[in-house]
Amino acid sequence: MTPELIGLAGLAILALLLLLRMPVGLSLILVSFSGIYILLGARPAWGILTSVPYQFAAKWTLSSVPMFLLMGYVCYHGGMTRSLFAAARSWLGALPGGLAIASVFGAGGFAAVTGSSVACSAAMGRIAVPEMTRAGYDPGLATGSIAAAGTLGALIPPSILLILFGIFAQVPIGQLFLAGIGAGVLTAISYALMIYIRVRINPALAPTREEPVSWGERFTHLRGIWPVITLFVVVIGGMFAGLFTATEAGAVGALASCIIAWLNGGLTLATLRQSVNETIVTTAALFLIAIGANLLTRFLALSGSGELITQTILAFGASELALILGIALVYIILGMFLDPIGAMLLTLPVLLPVVDEAGLSLIWFGVFVAKFLEIGMITPPVGLNVFVIKGVVDRSISLGTIFKGVIWFLVADAVVVAIMIAFPQTVLWLPGLS
Amino acid sequence: DTLRHVIGAAALSGLTDGTQYWADYIKEQTGGETEVKIYAGSLLNFAETFTGLRDGIADSGFVVPAYHRAELPYANLLSDMGTAGVDPVAMAGAANEFMFNCKPCLAEFNDAGQIFLGNTVTGPYYMYNQKPVKALEDFQGKKIRGFGPFARWLDAMGGSAISMGATDIYESMSQGHIDGNIHTLETLDTLSTGEVANYALNQPIAVFMGNTMFNVSGITWGTLDEKTKRAMIDGAAKGHAIATIDSVNQATSILNDPQAHGVELLEPEADVKEKAEAFRKSDMETVGTLNRDTYNIADAPEQVAAFLQLVKKWEALVKDIDTSDVDAVGDLYLKEIFSKIDPATLG
Amino acid sequence: MENLIRLDLILTRFMAFFAAVAVIGMMLLVASDAIARQVFSARIPFVSVIVANYFMVAISFLPLALAEAQDRHISVDLVYGHLRAGAQRVVTLLIHVLAALTSAGLCWTMWDEAMRRFNSGSVAVEDGVSMAIWQGYFLLPAGFGMLALTYILRIILGIAGADEARAPLIVDAEDLPSETN
Numbered sequence: 001m002t003p004e005l006i007g008l009a010g011l012a013i014l015a016l017l018l019l020l021r022m023p024v025g026l027s028l029i030l031v032s033f034s035g036i037y038i039l040l041g042a043r044p045a046w047g048i049l050t051s052v053p054y055q056f057a058a059k060w061t062l063s064s065v066p067m068f069l070l071m072g073y074v075c076y077h078g079g080m081t082r083s084l085f086a087a088a089r090s091w092l093g094a095l096p097g098g099l100a101i102a103s104v105f106g107a108g109g110f111a112a113v114t115g116s117s118v119a120c121s122a123a124m125g126r127i128a129v130p131e132m133t134r135a136g137y138d139p140g141l142a143t144g145s146i147a148a149a150g151t152l153g154a155l156i157p158p159s160i161l162l163i164l165f166g167i168f169a170q171v172p173i174g175q176l177f178l179a180g181i182g183a184g185v186l187t188a189i190s191y192a193l194m195i196y197i198r199v200r201i202n203p204a205l206a207p208t209r210e211e212p213v214s215w216g217e218r219f220t221h222l223r224g225i226w227p228v229i230t231l232f233v234v235v236i237g238g239m240f241a242g243l244f245t246a247t248e249a250g251a252v253g254a255l256a257s258c259i260i261a262w263l264n265g266g267l268t269l270a271t272l273r274q275s276v277n278e279t280i281v282t283t284a285a286l287f288l289i290a291i292g293a294n295l296l297t298r299f300l301a302l303s304g305s306g307e308l309i310t311q312t313i314l315a316f317g318a319s320e321l322a323l324i325l326g327i328a329l330v331y332i333i334l335g336m337f338l339d340p341i342g343a344m345l346l347t348l349p350v351l352l353p354v355v356d357e358a359g360l361s362l363i364w365f366g367v368f369v370a371k372f373l374e375i376g377m378i379t380p381p382v383g384l385n386v387f388v389i390k391g392v393v394d395r396s397i398s399l400g401t402i403f404k405g406v407i408w409f410l411v412a413d414a415v416v417v418a419i420m421i422a423f424p425q426t427v428l429w430l431p432g433l434s
Numbered sequence: 435d436t437l438r439h440v441i442g443a444a445a446l447s448g449l450t451d452g453t454q455y456w457a458d459y460i461k462e463q464t465g466g467e468t469e470v471k472i473y474a475g476s477l478l479n480f481a482e483t484f485t486g487l488r489d490g491i492a493d494s495g496f497v498v499p500a501y502h503r504a505e506l507p508y509a510n511l512l513s514d515m516g517t518a519g520v521d522p523v524a525m526a527g528a529a530n531e532f533m534f535n536c537k538p539c540l541a542e543f544n545d546a547g548q549i550f551l552g553n554t555v556t557g558p559y560y561m562y563n564q565k566p567v568k569a570l571e572d573f574q575g576k577k578i579r580g581f582g583p584f585a586r587w588l589d590a591m592g593g594s595a596i597s598m599g600a601t602d603i604y605e606s607m608s609q610g611h612i613d614g615n616i617h618t619l620e621t622l623d624t625l626s627t628g629e630v631a632n633y634a635l636n637q638p639i640a641v642f643m644g645n646t647m648f649n650v651s652g653i654t655w656g657t658l659d660e661k662t663k664r665a666m667i668d669g670a671a672k673g674h675a676i677a678t679i680d681s682v683n684q685a686t687s688i689l690n691d692p693q694a695h696g697v698e699l700l701e702p703e704a705d706v707k708e709k710a711e712a713f714r715k716s717d718m719e720t721v722g723t724l725n726r727d728t729y730n731i732a733d734a735p736e737q738v739a740a741f742l743q744l745v746k747k748w749e750a751l752v753k754d755i756d757t758s759d760v761d762a763v764g765d766l767y768l769k770e771i772f773s774k775i776d777p778a779t780l781g
Numbered sequence: 782m783e784n785l786i787r788l789d790l791i792l793t794r795f796m797a798f799f800a801a802v803a804v805i806g807m808m809l810l811v812a813s814d815a816i817a818r819q820v821f822s823a824r825i826p827f828v829s830v831i832v833a834n835y836f837m838v839a840i841s842f843l844p845l846a847l848a849e850a851q852d853r854h855i856s857v858d859l860v861y862g863h864l865r866a867g868a869q870r871v872v873t874l875l876i877h878v879l880a881a882l883t884s885a886g887l888c889w890t891m892w893d894e895a896m897r898r899f900n901s902g903s904v905a906v907e908d909g910v911s912m913a914i915w916q917g918y919f920l921l922p923a924g925f926g927m928l929a930l931t932y933i934l935r936i937i938l939g940i941a942g943a944d945e946a947r948a949p950l951i952v953d954a955e956d957l958p959s960e961t962n
């Protein structure tokens with residue numbers, strides 16, 4: 001068996017274990033370890049298994065993940081994110097599918113205070129999904145819209161993915177952030193439009209139409225979101241004013257959310273305990289998967305099958321458009337299995353020279369890559385955002401239901417990607433101004 | 435055979451070019467029997483490469499001794515001696531001659547399951563800032579990123595040194611968390627810091643001797659034939675030359691046209707020049723006592739003295755050649771150091 | 782059986798407690814450092830070293846067993862749900878054995894690494910000052926070991942035919958979003 005075949009066989013066995021309901025993180029670890037064992041022998045396999053978990057987790061920059069998760073949970077238990085959603089709801093709720101549209105824009109607001117799409121889906125999922133379920137929304141639409149809207153977290157700045165791309169590709173991070181705003185807003189609008197059109201065609205998806213809310217009440221709701229605005233100003237304002245770094249912003253945001261919730265009467269010992277419990281359990285579960293995906297990245301690199309997939313597809317790329325579509329296909333396939341950072345590390349060494357040669361803007365390409373990596377967050381079988389939603393919603397909603405609900409958002413994503421390719425200035429306009 | 439060579443990150447310009455030459459040389463010398471495939475950024479990161487070589491995950495790789503001070507005290511002593519000279523080409527000659535003639539230096543790598551094949555020297559390092567810093571009083575209250583010799587230099591100048599990974603510099607500077615950075619000038623482009631820095635000080639501080647680029651796994655070394663070992667050792671000579679000279683060229687071209695890289699070049703005031711000179715004179719003694727007292731190298735002061743002799747020797751040696759010519763420099767490294775290495779003594 | 786489950790949960794909660802302390806500690810330490818820098822122009826030494834090598838490691842690995850006890854490890858139920866009850870029981874037992882072996886293997890190799898780090902006395906260096914970081918390496922075998930014990934408990938429960946083999950061992954009623962209103 002050639003190394004490439006061993007790699008592909010590993011992916012097949014991984015799919016089987018996942019279908020038999022083996023926890024995703026442990027499946028990834030087991031398959032990667034066994035694959036490396038077959039390729040290189042016992043000592044390298046044990047060696048890589050030993051070094052990756054600590055190296056992955058013991059990172060200063062990664063500390064913003066549990067901190068932003070804690071901030072999200074405290075906001076949730078303190079009723080703050082609820083007010084954000086309520087305000088979006090009062091303005092948009094009366095539209096067909098209004099609650100889902102409101103959640104998309106609520107997530108867009110939350111994206112501006114979080115760097116990861118996982119944290120964004122977790123925070124919005126806990127609030128908006130129960131509301132939509134209560135209003136009789138189709139469970140697929142309710143959960144799918146949050147899983148997809150969560151991806152705004154990594155497009156709208158701050159964004160951990162764009163920071164890593166900038167460092168890797170030697171592209172200014174500030175410019176990437178500005179470009180990310182274009183892609184994020186475009187994505188939010190297309191999701192909202194897609195929900196609107198779908199519900200217009202099939203009203204049964206979102207049976208309850210909310211009563212129109214008076215303008216006075218709408219502005220009252222706006223006043224109700226002062227805690228969120230305060231938090232936003234503290235976190236984003238503090239970051240851009242140079243008071244603290246993006247990594248520290250997580251801890252400052254978490255502490256600020258505790259203080260604000262406490263002032264608001266939303267923080268008790270019980271809610272704090274609950275928030276901390278959810279933070280540690282979610283962090284451990286997610287990092288275990290990320291560690292597994294990290295190991296899988298190395299297994300695929302060693303077997304050469306990651307490169308094989310990449311090269312095969314790039315072989316089609318004669319014209320610029322064919323190249324872009326080829327790269328898109330690479331990310332769609334890798335995104336099915338890998339975590340976004342793993343997929344990025346695996347491909348950029350091969351793709352960057354090709355993209356540079358073709359004369360494409362690396363800022364545009366960074367956002368393009370981030371967009372596809374985020375699409376990978378909601379595609380089966382490994383879709384981290386979907387897993388997060390599954391973790392925070394009622395047990396009766398199955399993973400299959402959420403993945404089915406995501407399909408229509410993938411269609412909207414296809415439109416966004418087409419616009420980004422046809423009109424690169426949708427992304428490059430803002431960075432061009434600075 | 436195809437060997438796996440790892441570099442912890444992609445796109446390191448000159449360092450990657452030097453590695454590519456090394457790989458090509460090995461293939462050529464072995465008549466294509468041994469190929470070296472480079473995994474840049476995909477298999478192991480810099481911190482993992484150390485144990486990765488021990489376990490045979492990679493056959494060879496780029497180790498950064500600064501991450502492993504407890505395990506590699508001598509390699510870190512060498513890094514500390516960056517103030518011994520400012521010409522990276524001469525310093526690389528001295529550094530490699532020092533390491534290959536120092537038994538405990540080679541042994542500490544062997545103990546970690548790897549074979550040391552030399553050091554690439556980069557630099558010199560310069561300071562760049564957001565606000566103009568060119569007189570001693572400008573250093574007051576400034577927080578600047580720097581480690582090892584660069585941190586000690588900052589301390590001498592009256593600034594305060596902050597250590598952080600290279601990947602955090604851009605963000606920290608743009609948010610005013612730090613005022614400046616001491617690094618190779620090419621990082622103005624490679625780390626995009628040219629966007630956030632406005633001034634560079636035309637004062638070379640020290641060179642960086644912490645790039646151990648061609649370490650070979652002890653497991654792999656035992657399986658290689660003599661021809662391949664020879665090719666690995668000899669190829670390292672020009673590999674180091676390419677990477678070192680590239681670093682010098684980058685610095686020169688940036689000093690010639692600083693505006694294109696986002697900074698204005700400031701000439702240091704007399705008090706800074708004086709202080710820098712005084713620092714350079716006293717720093718090697720500091721290095722000796724620091725490494726003896728803190729890092730338990732009993733003969734550190736003697737090692738420092740020996741290294742200073744080698745620096746003199748190499749400053750004289752490189753006078754006779756064109757130090758921007760990779761062939762000339764590579765040949766000199768080969769003749770003086772690498773061709774004399776007996777593979778049997780390495781592992 | 783009851784006692785076995787209770788013992789497992791006591792140990793699980795004991796470990797998770799340290800992760801909870803680490804979350805709060807990390808928030809306070811990092812935020813204080815940021816505030817101290819702005820207000821007093823002072824820095825707390827070793828913040829990033831402590832956060833990375835102690836807090837992050839504790840938060841990432843000590844709650845692994847708690848996540849399993851609360852059934853919060855993410856898994857895919859596309860096909861599993863369509864299996865007959867007997868088949869489900871066999872598949873569950875098989876998966877629990879694989880999961881126990883994987884986490885036990887991780888525990889074993891991490892223990893080895895922790896002892897190696899302990900013997901070499903791994904340190905991090907900041908501004909010329911060293912700080913020992915080998916302690917954090919012991920949190921990995923602790924976390925994976927506890928996870929392995931929990932899967933072994935599930936195997937025993939599965940062989941005995943107990944329903945708890947597949948159910949959450951901690952039913953956290955207030956955790957369900959639908960009940961928080």
Ligand code: NA
Nearest residue numbers: 111114153156
């Ligand atoms: Na964001």
Ligand code: NA
Nearest residue numbers: 335336376382
């Ligand atoms: Na996916």
